[in-house]
Amino acid sequence: MSALLEVRDLSARVEAKAILDRLSLSLPAGEVHAIMGPNGAGKSTLSHVLSGKPGYEVTGGSATLDGEDLLALEPEARAARGVFLSFQYPVEIPGVPALTFLRTALNAQHRARGEAEVSAPDFLKLVRARAGALKIDFDMLKRPLNVGFSGGEKKRMEILQMAVLAPRLAILDETDSGLDIDALRIVAEGVNALRAPDRAMLVITHYQRLLDHIRPDRVHVLAGGRIVASGGPELALQLEREGYDKFAAAA
Protein backbone atom coordinates (compact mmCIF):
# COMPACT_ATOMS: atom_id res chain seq x y z
CA MET A 1 0.00 0.00 0.00
CA SER A 2 1.32 3.45 -0.86
CA ALA A 3 1.83 6.17 1.73
CA LEU A 4 -0.60 9.06 2.16
CA LEU A 5 1.68 11.22 0.02
CA GLU A 6 3.92 9.44 -2.46
CA VAL A 7 6.23 11.53 -4.65
CA ARG A 8 8.33 9.64 -7.20
CA ASP A 9 11.07 11.06 -9.40
CA LEU A 10 9.25 14.36 -9.66
CA SER A 11 10.85 16.87 -12.02
CA ALA A 12 9.42 20.32 -12.64
CA ARG A 13 10.40 23.60 -14.16
CA VAL A 14 9.25 27.16 -14.18
CA GLU A 15 9.80 29.47 -17.13
CA ALA A 16 12.15 26.95 -18.80
CA LYS A 17 14.27 26.72 -15.65
CA ALA A 18 14.51 23.17 -14.25
CA ILE A 19 14.07 23.27 -10.47
CA LEU A 20 12.89 19.90 -9.16
CA ASP A 21 15.11 17.06 -10.32
CA ARG A 22 13.73 13.53 -9.83
CA LEU A 23 12.58 14.25 -6.27
CA SER A 24 11.20 11.29 -4.31
CA LEU A 25 9.45 11.35 -0.96
CA SER A 26 7.16 9.04 0.95
CA LEU A 27 4.99 10.45 3.74
CA PRO A 28 2.81 7.96 5.64
CA ALA A 29 -0.41 8.92 7.41
CA GLY A 30 0.07 10.02 11.01
CA GLU A 31 3.62 11.28 10.42
CA VAL A 32 5.27 14.67 10.35
CA HIS A 33 8.26 15.09 8.06
CA ALA A 34 10.54 18.09 7.88
CA ILE A 35 12.11 19.35 4.68
CA MET A 36 15.20 21.45 5.17
CA GLY A 37 17.45 23.01 2.64
CA PRO A 38 19.34 26.11 1.59
CA ASN A 39 17.62 29.11 0.00
CA GLY A 40 16.79 28.46 -3.62
CA ALA A 41 16.89 24.67 -3.20
CA GLY A 42 13.35 24.28 -4.52
CA LYS A 43 11.38 23.91 -1.28
CA SER A 44 8.65 26.38 -2.19
CA THR A 45 8.58 25.01 -5.71
CA LEU A 46 7.80 21.56 -4.30
CA SER A 47 4.95 23.01 -2.23
CA HIS A 48 3.59 24.85 -5.27
CA VAL A 49 3.78 21.84 -7.56
CA LEU A 50 2.02 19.64 -5.00
CA SER A 51 -0.75 22.18 -4.47
CA GLY A 52 -1.17 22.95 -8.17
CA LYS A 53 -0.01 26.53 -8.58
CA PRO A 54 -0.23 27.55 -12.25
CA GLY A 55 3.03 28.34 -14.05
CA TYR A 56 4.92 25.17 -13.16
CA GLU A 57 5.50 22.46 -15.69
CA VAL A 58 5.90 18.92 -14.47
CA THR A 59 8.40 17.27 -16.77
CA GLY A 60 8.48 13.84 -15.16
CA GLY A 61 7.53 11.64 -12.24
CA SER A 62 4.39 11.44 -10.16
CA ALA A 63 2.73 12.56 -6.95
CA THR A 64 -0.20 10.71 -5.42
CA LEU A 65 -2.48 11.31 -2.44
CA ASP A 66 -3.92 8.05 -1.13
CA GLY A 67 -2.88 6.51 -4.43
CA GLU A 68 -4.73 9.10 -6.54
CA ASP A 69 -2.80 11.17 -9.08
CA LEU A 70 -2.59 14.68 -7.58
CA LEU A 71 -0.91 16.34 -10.52
CA ALA A 72 -3.91 15.90 -12.81
CA LEU A 73 -6.21 17.82 -10.46
CA GLU A 74 -7.10 21.50 -10.34
CA PRO A 75 -5.86 23.27 -7.18
CA GLU A 76 -9.38 23.43 -5.73
CA ALA A 77 -9.89 19.70 -6.32
CA ARG A 78 -6.67 18.99 -4.45
CA ALA A 79 -7.88 21.25 -1.63
CA ALA A 80 -11.18 19.37 -1.48
CA ARG A 81 -9.23 16.10 -1.15
CA GLY A 82 -7.41 17.58 1.79
CA VAL A 83 -4.28 19.28 0.50
CA PHE A 84 -3.53 22.43 2.47
CA LEU A 85 -0.62 24.79 1.89
CA SER A 86 0.44 27.29 4.51
CA PHE A 87 2.02 29.93 2.27
CA GLN A 88 5.52 31.22 2.84
CA TYR A 89 4.10 34.62 1.86
CA PRO A 90 0.36 34.68 2.67
CA VAL A 91 -1.57 36.82 0.20
CA GLU A 92 -3.58 39.91 1.12
CA ILE A 93 -7.22 39.82 0.00
CA PRO A 94 -8.55 43.39 0.15
CA GLY A 95 -12.28 43.78 0.68
CA VAL A 96 -12.89 40.22 1.89
CA PRO A 97 -13.18 39.80 5.67
CA ALA A 98 -11.13 36.84 6.93
CA LEU A 99 -14.29 35.20 8.31
CA THR A 100 -16.10 35.47 4.98
CA PHE A 101 -13.12 34.05 3.14
CA LEU A 102 -12.74 31.12 5.50
CA ARG A 103 -16.45 30.28 5.47
CA THR A 104 -16.55 30.46 1.67
CA ALA A 105 -13.55 28.12 1.50
CA LEU A 106 -14.92 25.65 4.02
CA ASN A 107 -18.29 25.43 2.30
CA ALA A 108 -16.70 25.17 -1.15
CA GLN A 109 -14.74 22.15 0.11
CA HIS A 110 -17.85 20.64 1.68
CA ARG A 111 -19.81 21.07 -1.56
CA ALA A 112 -17.00 19.55 -3.60
CA ARG A 113 -17.03 16.50 -1.32
CA GLY A 114 -20.81 16.24 -1.42
CA GLU A 115 -21.12 17.15 2.26
CA ALA A 116 -23.64 19.52 3.81
CA GLU A 117 -22.59 23.13 4.23
CA VAL A 118 -21.72 24.30 7.72
CA SER A 119 -24.34 26.55 9.29
CA ALA A 120 -23.35 30.05 10.35
CA PRO A 121 -23.62 29.36 14.12
CA ASP A 122 -21.62 26.12 13.86
CA PHE A 123 -19.00 27.87 11.79
CA LEU A 124 -18.65 30.73 14.27
CA LYS A 125 -18.39 28.31 17.16
CA LEU A 126 -15.65 26.37 15.40
CA VAL A 127 -13.68 29.48 14.47
CA ARG A 128 -14.00 31.01 17.94
CA ALA A 129 -12.56 27.89 19.53
CA ARG A 130 -9.67 27.58 17.09
CA ALA A 131 -8.87 31.31 17.12
CA GLY A 132 -8.78 31.32 20.90
CA ALA A 133 -6.22 28.52 20.98
CA LEU A 134 -4.02 30.48 18.56
CA LYS A 135 -4.47 33.72 20.56
CA ILE A 136 -6.08 35.43 17.57
CA ASP A 137 -8.38 38.30 18.52
CA PHE A 138 -11.79 37.48 17.05
CA ASP A 139 -12.27 41.07 15.89
CA MET A 140 -9.26 40.66 13.63
CA LEU A 141 -11.24 38.09 11.65
CA LYS A 142 -13.70 40.80 10.63
CA ARG A 143 -10.92 42.69 8.85
CA PRO A 144 -9.97 42.00 5.24
CA LEU A 145 -7.82 38.89 5.16
CA ASN A 146 -4.13 39.61 5.83
CA VAL A 147 -4.47 43.29 4.89
CA GLY A 148 -2.29 45.22 7.31
CA PHE A 149 -1.58 42.10 9.38
CA SER A 150 1.92 41.71 10.81
CA GLY A 151 4.09 38.84 9.60
CA GLY A 152 3.29 36.84 12.74
CA GLU A 153 -0.45 37.52 12.43
CA LYS A 154 -0.44 36.30 8.84
CA LYS A 155 1.25 33.04 9.84
CA ARG A 156 -1.16 32.49 12.71
CA MET A 157 -4.00 33.13 10.28
CA GLU A 158 -2.61 30.38 8.05
CA ILE A 159 -2.61 27.95 10.96
CA LEU A 160 -6.15 29.00 11.90
CA GLN A 161 -7.31 28.22 8.36
CA MET A 162 -5.56 24.87 8.55
CA ALA A 163 -7.27 24.11 11.87
CA VAL A 164 -10.70 24.97 10.48
CA LEU A 165 -10.26 23.21 7.14
CA ALA A 166 -8.81 20.09 8.82
CA PRO A 167 -6.75 18.84 5.87
CA ARG A 168 -5.42 15.33 5.17
CA LEU A 169 -2.06 16.68 4.03
CA ALA A 170 -0.69 19.93 5.42
CA ILE A 171 2.33 21.53 3.78
CA LEU A 172 3.81 24.30 5.89
CA ASP A 173 6.19 26.45 3.89
CA GLU A 174 8.52 28.31 6.26
CA THR A 175 5.71 29.03 8.66
CA ASP A 176 8.43 29.86 11.21
CA SER A 177 10.19 32.59 9.25
CA GLY A 178 9.66 36.04 10.68
CA LEU A 179 8.18 34.79 13.94
CA ASP A 180 9.45 35.83 17.36
CA ILE A 181 9.91 33.14 19.99
CA ASP A 182 6.41 33.48 21.49
CA ALA A 183 4.67 33.43 18.13
CA LEU A 184 6.78 30.45 17.13
CA ARG A 185 5.62 28.55 20.21
CA ILE A 186 1.95 29.38 19.57
CA VAL A 187 2.21 28.30 15.95
CA ALA A 188 4.05 25.09 16.90
CA GLU A 189 1.41 24.24 19.49
CA GLY A 190 -1.25 24.84 16.86
CA VAL A 191 0.51 22.45 14.52
CA ASN A 192 1.06 19.81 17.21
CA ALA A 193 -2.62 19.96 18.14
CA LEU A 194 -3.44 18.92 14.58
CA ARG A 195 -1.33 15.79 14.59
CA ALA A 196 -3.66 12.89 13.91
CA PRO A 197 -3.41 9.28 12.75
CA ASP A 198 -5.16 10.04 9.44
CA ARG A 199 -3.26 13.24 8.72
CA ALA A 200 0.26 13.91 7.50
CA MET A 201 2.33 17.06 7.57
CA LEU A 202 5.26 18.31 5.56
CA VAL A 203 7.05 21.04 7.47
CA ILE A 204 9.38 23.06 5.30
CA THR A 205 11.90 25.10 7.20
CA HIS A 206 15.22 26.75 6.77
CA TYR A 207 16.21 26.60 10.42
CA GLN A 208 16.18 23.91 13.04
CA ARG A 209 14.42 26.24 15.53
CA LEU A 210 10.87 25.20 14.68
CA LEU A 211 11.79 21.53 15.00
CA ASP A 212 12.55 22.00 18.72
CA HIS A 213 8.80 22.50 19.09
CA ILE A 214 7.48 20.25 16.36
CA ARG A 215 9.29 16.94 16.67
CA PRO A 216 9.35 15.49 13.15
CA ASP A 217 9.32 11.76 12.53
CA ARG A 218 11.78 12.20 9.70
CA VAL A 219 13.96 14.93 8.26
CA HIS A 220 14.80 15.26 4.56
CA VAL A 221 17.44 17.50 3.06
CA LEU A 222 16.43 19.14 -0.20
CA ALA A 223 19.30 20.52 -2.26
CA GLY A 224 19.57 21.18 -5.97
CA GLY A 225 15.97 20.13 -6.54
CA ARG A 226 16.15 16.67 -4.99
CA ILE A 227 16.21 14.90 -1.64
CA VAL A 228 19.89 14.27 -0.94
CA ALA A 229 19.65 12.87 2.57
CA SER A 230 16.99 11.58 4.96
CA GLY A 231 17.17 10.63 8.60
CA GLY A 232 15.67 11.01 12.06
CA PRO A 233 15.34 14.26 14.05
CA GLU A 234 19.07 14.15 14.78
CA LEU A 235 19.73 15.05 11.12
CA ALA A 236 18.27 18.52 11.77
CA LEU A 237 20.76 19.06 14.59
CA GLN A 238 23.61 17.92 12.39
CA LEU A 239 22.54 20.41 9.71
CA GLU A 240 22.40 23.16 12.29
CA ARG A 241 26.00 22.38 13.32
CA GLU A 242 27.55 21.68 9.95
CA GLY A 243 25.48 23.71 7.51
CA TYR A 244 24.16 22.68 4.12
CA ASP A 245 27.42 22.85 2.18
CA LYS A 246 28.20 19.17 2.41
CA PHE A 247 24.72 18.27 1.08
CA ALA A 248 24.66 20.99 -1.55
CA ALA A 249 27.84 19.46 -2.92
CA ALA A 250 26.18 16.05 -3.03
CA ALA A 251 23.39 17.48 -5.24
Next chain:
Amino acid sequence: MSLAEALQHGDLTRLPSRREEDWRWSDLRGLIRALPPAAPAFSGALPPGPFAARFPAERLCLVNGRGPDTIEIAAGENARLGLRLVAAGEGQGDGEGQGGGEGYVGRLRLTLGAGASLVLLQTHEALTGGYLAQTDLEIVLGPGARLERLVLVADAADAVAVTLSHVHLAEGATFVETVLTTGARRQRLETRLTHAARHSAATLSGLYRLAGRRHADLTSLIRHEAPQARTDQLVRGVVDDQARGVFQGRILVQPGADGTDSRMGHHALILSDRAEVDAKPELEIYADDVSCAHGATVGALDAEALFYARQRGLSEAEARALLSDAFLGAVLDRIVDPELEAVGRAWLEAAVSPEVGPGAETLA
Protein backbone atom coordinates in the same frame (compact mmCIF):
# COMPACT_ATOMS: atom_id res chain seq x y z
CA MET B 1 -27.26 64.41 -32.46
CA SER B 2 -28.82 62.01 -30.04
CA LEU B 3 -30.71 58.76 -29.90
CA ALA B 4 -33.76 60.74 -28.72
CA GLU B 5 -33.66 63.01 -31.78
CA ALA B 6 -33.19 60.10 -34.13
CA LEU B 7 -36.15 58.24 -32.58
CA GLN B 8 -38.41 61.30 -32.62
CA HIS B 9 -37.66 62.17 -36.22
CA GLY B 10 -37.27 58.65 -37.49
CA ASP B 11 -33.92 59.81 -38.83
CA LEU B 12 -30.91 57.51 -38.63
CA THR B 13 -28.52 60.29 -39.57
CA ARG B 14 -29.22 62.00 -36.26
CA LEU B 15 -27.66 59.15 -34.28
CA PRO B 16 -24.38 59.97 -32.57
CA SER B 17 -21.51 58.40 -34.45
CA ARG B 18 -17.91 57.48 -33.76
CA ARG B 19 -16.85 60.67 -35.46
CA GLU B 20 -18.04 62.57 -32.42
CA GLU B 21 -15.25 62.64 -29.88
CA ASP B 22 -17.33 61.55 -26.90
CA TRP B 23 -19.21 58.82 -28.78
CA ARG B 24 -16.22 57.13 -30.39
CA TRP B 25 -16.34 54.17 -28.00
CA SER B 26 -20.13 53.92 -28.03
CA ASP B 27 -20.98 54.46 -31.67
CA LEU B 28 -24.71 54.24 -32.36
CA ARG B 29 -24.75 55.31 -36.01
CA GLY B 30 -22.73 52.31 -37.10
CA LEU B 31 -24.68 49.94 -34.88
CA ILE B 32 -28.31 50.70 -35.67
CA ARG B 33 -29.48 49.78 -39.17
CA ALA B 34 -33.14 50.73 -38.81
CA LEU B 35 -35.18 52.69 -36.31
CA PRO B 36 -37.93 50.69 -34.62
CA PRO B 37 -41.61 51.63 -34.32
CA ALA B 38 -42.63 53.70 -31.33
CA ALA B 39 -43.47 51.62 -28.28
CA PRO B 40 -47.19 51.50 -27.53
CA ALA B 41 -48.67 52.60 -24.24
CA PHE B 42 -48.41 49.71 -21.82
CA SER B 43 -51.79 48.40 -20.77
CA GLY B 44 -50.87 45.39 -18.62
CA ALA B 45 -50.13 45.30 -14.94
CA LEU B 46 -46.52 45.82 -13.88
CA PRO B 47 -44.98 43.19 -11.65
CA PRO B 48 -43.67 44.57 -8.37
CA GLY B 49 -40.31 46.19 -8.89
CA PRO B 50 -37.01 45.00 -7.46
CA PHE B 51 -36.26 45.53 -3.78
CA ALA B 52 -39.85 46.42 -2.87
CA ALA B 53 -39.26 44.84 0.55
CA ARG B 54 -35.82 46.29 1.23
CA PHE B 55 -36.77 49.80 0.18
CA PRO B 56 -40.40 50.33 1.12
CA ALA B 57 -41.37 53.67 -0.40
CA GLU B 58 -43.85 54.99 -2.91
CA ARG B 59 -42.95 54.04 -6.51
CA LEU B 60 -43.43 56.25 -9.53
CA CYS B 61 -43.27 54.51 -12.89
CA LEU B 62 -42.26 55.59 -16.35
CA VAL B 63 -43.24 52.75 -18.65
CA ASN B 64 -41.97 53.01 -22.21
CA GLY B 65 -41.20 56.61 -21.40
CA ARG B 66 -44.77 57.36 -20.34
CA GLY B 67 -45.63 58.56 -16.87
CA PRO B 68 -45.37 61.67 -14.75
CA ASP B 69 -43.29 64.46 -16.27
CA THR B 70 -42.39 66.21 -13.04
CA ILE B 71 -41.65 65.28 -9.48
CA GLU B 72 -41.45 68.12 -6.98
CA ILE B 73 -40.20 67.87 -3.46
CA ALA B 74 -41.30 71.03 -1.67
CA ALA B 75 -38.90 73.23 0.27
CA GLY B 76 -37.95 71.73 3.60
CA GLU B 77 -39.64 68.39 2.89
CA ASN B 78 -37.99 65.00 3.52
CA ALA B 79 -38.98 62.22 1.16
CA ARG B 80 -38.10 58.69 0.10
CA LEU B 81 -39.17 57.57 -3.33
CA GLY B 82 -38.77 54.82 -5.88
CA LEU B 83 -38.58 55.67 -9.56
CA ARG B 84 -39.08 52.78 -11.98
CA LEU B 85 -38.03 53.24 -15.58
CA VAL B 86 -39.52 50.23 -17.30
CA ALA B 87 -39.16 48.97 -20.86
CA ALA B 88 -42.32 46.95 -21.52
CA GLY B 89 -42.85 46.87 -25.26
CA GLU B 90 -44.69 44.11 -27.10
CA GLY B 91 -41.71 43.06 -29.23
CA GLN B 92 -39.12 40.48 -28.24
CA GLY B 93 -36.33 41.43 -30.63
CA ASP B 94 -34.40 38.77 -32.48
CA GLY B 95 -31.79 38.49 -29.79
CA GLU B 96 -29.41 40.61 -31.84
CA GLY B 97 -31.35 43.79 -31.34
CA GLN B 98 -32.11 43.99 -35.05
CA GLY B 99 -35.76 44.83 -35.39
CA GLY B 100 -38.51 43.45 -33.26
CA GLY B 101 -37.99 45.87 -30.40
CA GLU B 102 -39.59 49.23 -29.97
CA GLY B 103 -38.29 52.70 -29.45
CA TYR B 104 -39.20 55.35 -26.95
CA VAL B 105 -38.05 58.55 -25.38
CA GLY B 106 -38.79 59.47 -21.77
CA ARG B 107 -38.43 62.80 -19.98
CA LEU B 108 -38.74 63.65 -16.34
CA ARG B 109 -37.98 66.72 -14.30
CA LEU B 110 -37.17 66.34 -10.62
CA THR B 111 -36.94 69.42 -8.44
CA LEU B 112 -36.04 69.81 -4.80
CA GLY B 113 -36.95 73.07 -3.10
CA ALA B 114 -34.65 74.85 -0.67
CA GLY B 115 -33.54 72.57 2.14
CA ALA B 116 -35.53 69.60 0.81
CA SER B 117 -34.11 66.11 1.07
CA LEU B 118 -34.81 63.07 -1.09
CA VAL B 119 -33.56 59.49 -1.00
CA LEU B 120 -34.31 57.95 -4.39
CA LEU B 121 -34.06 54.39 -5.64
CA GLN B 122 -34.05 54.57 -9.42
CA THR B 123 -34.40 51.23 -11.17
CA HIS B 124 -34.11 50.58 -14.89
CA GLU B 125 -36.11 47.44 -15.59
CA ALA B 126 -36.62 45.41 -18.73
CA LEU B 127 -39.72 43.31 -19.29
CA THR B 128 -38.84 42.96 -22.96
CA GLY B 129 -35.80 43.04 -25.19
CA GLY B 130 -34.49 44.70 -28.28
CA TYR B 131 -35.68 48.18 -27.37
CA LEU B 132 -34.01 51.47 -28.26
CA ALA B 133 -34.59 54.00 -25.53
CA GLN B 134 -33.44 57.32 -24.30
CA THR B 135 -34.45 58.77 -20.95
CA ASP B 136 -33.59 62.34 -20.04
CA LEU B 137 -33.75 63.41 -16.43
CA GLU B 138 -33.45 66.97 -15.32
CA ILE B 139 -32.58 67.25 -11.67
CA VAL B 140 -32.62 70.65 -9.99
CA LEU B 141 -31.54 71.06 -6.38
CA GLY B 142 -32.42 74.29 -4.61
CA PRO B 143 -30.21 75.94 -2.00
CA GLY B 144 -29.20 73.51 0.75
CA ALA B 145 -31.20 70.67 -0.80
CA ARG B 146 -29.89 67.12 -0.66
CA LEU B 147 -30.52 64.24 -3.03
CA GLU B 148 -29.08 60.77 -2.74
CA ARG B 149 -29.97 58.34 -5.49
CA LEU B 150 -29.04 54.76 -6.14
CA VAL B 151 -29.45 53.87 -9.80
CA LEU B 152 -29.77 50.16 -10.61
CA VAL B 153 -29.61 49.51 -14.31
CA ALA B 154 -30.78 46.09 -15.50
CA ASP B 155 -31.23 46.51 -19.23
CA ALA B 156 -31.85 43.64 -21.62
CA ALA B 157 -28.71 42.21 -23.25
CA ASP B 158 -29.94 43.23 -26.72
CA ALA B 159 -31.16 46.72 -25.81
CA VAL B 160 -29.69 50.06 -26.76
CA ALA B 161 -30.28 52.51 -23.96
CA VAL B 162 -29.16 56.05 -23.24
CA THR B 163 -29.85 57.79 -19.95
CA LEU B 164 -28.86 61.39 -19.62
CA SER B 165 -29.11 63.22 -16.32
CA HIS B 166 -28.68 66.98 -16.15
CA VAL B 167 -28.02 67.98 -12.57
CA HIS B 168 -28.10 71.56 -11.36
CA LEU B 169 -26.83 72.40 -7.87
CA ALA B 170 -27.68 75.65 -6.12
CA GLU B 171 -25.72 77.04 -3.19
CA GLY B 172 -24.89 74.48 -0.55
CA ALA B 173 -26.77 71.69 -2.34
CA THR B 174 -25.56 68.09 -2.00
CA PHE B 175 -25.89 65.42 -4.68
CA VAL B 176 -24.86 61.82 -4.02
CA GLU B 177 -25.34 59.24 -6.75
CA THR B 178 -24.31 55.62 -7.12
CA VAL B 179 -24.91 54.00 -10.48
CA LEU B 180 -24.69 50.21 -10.78
CA THR B 181 -25.02 48.56 -14.15
CA THR B 182 -24.67 45.25 -15.94
CA GLY B 183 -24.66 46.91 -19.35
CA ALA B 184 -26.67 46.30 -22.51
CA ARG B 185 -25.95 45.78 -26.18
CA ARG B 186 -24.98 49.42 -26.09
CA GLN B 187 -25.59 51.56 -23.07
CA ARG B 188 -24.73 55.08 -22.12
CA LEU B 189 -25.26 56.43 -18.61
CA GLU B 190 -24.35 60.07 -18.62
CA THR B 191 -24.40 62.70 -15.90
CA ARG B 192 -23.86 66.37 -16.67
CA LEU B 193 -23.61 68.25 -13.43
CA THR B 194 -23.17 71.95 -12.79
CA HIS B 195 -22.01 73.46 -9.54
CA ALA B 196 -23.82 76.76 -10.15
CA ALA B 197 -23.25 78.34 -6.75
CA ARG B 198 -20.74 78.06 -3.97
CA HIS B 199 -20.42 75.28 -1.40
CA SER B 200 -22.25 72.64 -3.35
CA ALA B 201 -21.01 69.06 -3.15
CA ALA B 202 -21.28 66.09 -5.49
CA THR B 203 -20.33 62.50 -4.79
CA LEU B 204 -20.53 60.43 -7.95
CA SER B 205 -19.98 56.70 -7.78
CA GLY B 206 -20.30 54.16 -10.54
CA LEU B 207 -19.87 50.45 -10.94
CA TYR B 208 -20.09 48.32 -14.02
CA ARG B 209 -20.06 44.53 -14.02
CA LEU B 210 -20.13 43.30 -17.60
CA ALA B 211 -20.18 39.83 -19.12
CA GLY B 212 -21.08 38.28 -22.46
CA ARG B 213 -21.03 40.90 -25.18
CA ARG B 214 -22.43 43.68 -23.04
CA HIS B 215 -21.30 47.27 -23.19
CA ALA B 216 -21.61 50.09 -20.69
CA ASP B 217 -20.43 53.66 -21.04
CA LEU B 218 -20.29 55.85 -17.95
CA THR B 219 -19.74 59.40 -19.06
CA SER B 220 -19.78 62.51 -16.95
CA LEU B 221 -19.17 66.18 -17.33
CA ILE B 222 -18.83 68.12 -14.08
CA ARG B 223 -18.72 71.90 -14.38
CA HIS B 224 -17.45 73.96 -11.49
CA GLU B 225 -18.82 77.44 -12.14
CA ALA B 226 -18.72 78.78 -8.59
CA PRO B 227 -16.11 78.80 -5.85
CA GLN B 228 -15.72 76.36 -2.97
CA ALA B 229 -17.60 73.42 -4.47
CA ARG B 230 -16.57 69.80 -4.17
CA THR B 231 -16.68 66.81 -6.52
CA ASP B 232 -15.65 63.32 -5.50
CA GLN B 233 -15.98 60.69 -8.22
CA LEU B 234 -15.11 57.00 -8.13
CA VAL B 235 -15.96 54.48 -10.82
CA ARG B 236 -14.94 50.84 -10.70
CA GLY B 237 -15.66 48.17 -13.26
CA VAL B 238 -15.11 44.52 -14.02
CA VAL B 239 -15.38 43.23 -17.58
CA ASP B 240 -15.43 39.59 -18.62
CA ASP B 241 -15.91 37.59 -21.84
CA GLN B 242 -16.17 39.99 -24.79
CA ALA B 243 -17.67 42.85 -22.82
CA ARG B 244 -16.58 46.45 -23.08
CA GLY B 245 -16.53 49.13 -20.42
CA VAL B 246 -16.13 52.82 -21.18
CA PHE B 247 -15.39 55.60 -18.73
CA GLN B 248 -15.25 59.20 -19.83
CA GLY B 249 -14.95 61.62 -16.97
CA ARG B 250 -14.40 65.30 -17.46
CA ILE B 251 -14.15 67.86 -14.71
CA LEU B 252 -14.11 71.45 -15.86
CA VAL B 253 -13.14 74.15 -13.39
CA GLN B 254 -14.21 77.49 -14.86
CA PRO B 255 -12.52 80.85 -14.24
CA GLY B 256 -13.58 82.14 -10.84
CA ALA B 257 -14.34 78.71 -9.38
CA ASP B 258 -11.56 79.22 -6.87
CA GLY B 259 -11.19 76.82 -3.97
CA THR B 260 -12.64 73.95 -5.97
CA ASP B 261 -11.88 70.53 -4.53
CA SER B 262 -12.33 67.72 -6.99
CA ARG B 263 -11.08 64.22 -7.32
CA MET B 264 -11.78 61.51 -9.85
CA GLY B 265 -10.82 57.86 -9.93
CA HIS B 266 -11.52 55.09 -12.40
CA HIS B 267 -10.30 51.56 -11.81
CA ALA B 268 -11.12 48.51 -13.86
CA LEU B 269 -10.36 44.80 -13.89
CA ILE B 270 -10.28 42.88 -17.14
CA LEU B 271 -11.04 39.19 -16.63
CA SER B 272 -10.74 37.94 -20.18
CA ASP B 273 -8.37 38.73 -23.01
CA ARG B 274 -11.28 39.52 -25.29
CA ALA B 275 -12.80 42.06 -22.92
CA GLU B 276 -11.95 45.72 -23.22
CA VAL B 277 -11.93 48.90 -21.17
CA ASP B 278 -11.54 52.38 -22.62
CA ALA B 279 -11.01 55.23 -20.22
CA LYS B 280 -10.51 58.93 -20.59
CA PRO B 281 -10.28 60.94 -17.37
CA GLU B 282 -9.88 64.67 -17.96
CA LEU B 283 -9.34 67.62 -15.66
CA GLU B 284 -9.48 71.09 -17.15
CA ILE B 285 -8.69 73.87 -14.74
CA TYR B 286 -9.02 77.60 -15.35
CA ALA B 287 -9.25 78.77 -11.73
CA ASP B 288 -6.83 79.38 -8.87
CA ASP B 289 -6.25 77.74 -5.53
CA VAL B 290 -7.76 74.53 -6.76
CA SER B 291 -7.20 71.05 -5.32
CA CYS B 292 -7.68 68.42 -8.00
CA ALA B 293 -6.50 64.85 -8.39
CA HIS B 294 -7.23 61.91 -10.60
CA GLY B 295 -6.17 58.31 -10.75
CA ALA B 296 -6.83 55.60 -13.28
CA THR B 297 -5.85 51.95 -13.42
CA VAL B 298 -6.78 49.02 -15.62
CA GLY B 299 -5.47 45.57 -14.80
CA ALA B 300 -6.11 41.89 -14.32
CA LEU B 301 -7.06 39.99 -11.19
CA ASP B 302 -4.08 39.30 -8.97
CA ALA B 303 -2.87 35.81 -9.95
CA GLU B 304 -1.39 35.18 -6.48
CA ALA B 305 -4.71 35.97 -4.81
CA LEU B 306 -6.55 33.74 -7.29
CA PHE B 307 -4.28 30.80 -6.55
CA TYR B 308 -4.49 31.44 -2.82
CA ALA B 309 -8.30 31.27 -2.92
CA ARG B 310 -8.28 28.15 -5.10
CA GLN B 311 -5.76 26.48 -2.79
CA ARG B 312 -8.32 26.97 -0.03
CA GLY B 313 -10.97 25.24 -2.11
CA LEU B 314 -12.78 27.93 -4.10
CA SER B 315 -13.40 27.04 -7.71
CA GLU B 316 -11.80 29.33 -10.24
CA ALA B 317 -15.17 30.93 -10.98
CA GLU B 318 -15.89 31.41 -7.27
CA ALA B 319 -12.44 32.87 -6.67
CA ARG B 320 -12.82 35.32 -9.54
CA ALA B 321 -16.28 36.33 -8.36
CA LEU B 322 -15.10 36.79 -4.77
CA LEU B 323 -12.15 38.96 -5.76
CA SER B 324 -14.15 40.97 -8.31
CA ASP B 325 -16.91 41.50 -5.79
CA ALA B 326 -14.39 42.72 -3.24
CA PHE B 327 -12.85 45.07 -5.80
CA LEU B 328 -16.24 46.55 -6.66
CA GLY B 329 -17.35 46.68 -3.03
CA ALA B 330 -15.34 49.87 -2.50
CA VAL B 331 -17.96 51.70 -4.56
CA LEU B 332 -20.82 50.50 -2.35
CA ASP B 333 -18.98 51.71 0.76
CA ARG B 334 -19.73 55.23 -0.47
CA ILE B 335 -23.51 54.89 -0.30
CA VAL B 336 -24.71 56.95 2.65
CA ASP B 337 -28.31 55.81 3.23
CA PRO B 338 -28.24 52.40 5.00
CA GLU B 339 -31.30 51.06 3.15
CA LEU B 340 -29.87 52.03 -0.21
CA GLU B 341 -26.56 50.48 0.78
CA ALA B 342 -28.24 47.18 1.62
CA VAL B 343 -30.05 47.26 -1.72
CA GLY B 344 -26.79 47.97 -3.53
CA ARG B 345 -25.03 45.06 -1.82
CA ALA B 346 -27.86 42.65 -2.61
CA TRP B 347 -27.82 43.80 -6.22
CA LEU B 348 -24.07 43.23 -6.53
CA GLU B 349 -24.30 39.81 -4.91
CA ALA B 350 -26.88 38.78 -7.50
CA ALA B 351 -24.95 40.35 -10.38
CA VAL B 352 -21.63 38.72 -9.45
CA SER B 353 -22.82 35.31 -8.35
CA PRO B 354 -22.08 32.87 -11.17
CA GLU B 355 -25.33 30.97 -10.61
CA VAL B 356 -27.59 33.98 -10.90
CA GLY B 357 -25.88 36.00 -13.61
CA PRO B 358 -26.55 39.61 -14.44
CA GLY B 359 -29.90 41.27 -14.02
CA ALA B 360 -31.77 42.23 -10.90
CA GLU B 361 -35.31 41.86 -12.20
CA THR B 362 -36.33 39.13 -9.81
CA LEU B 363 -34.96 40.55 -6.60
CA ALA B 364 -37.26 41.29 -3.70
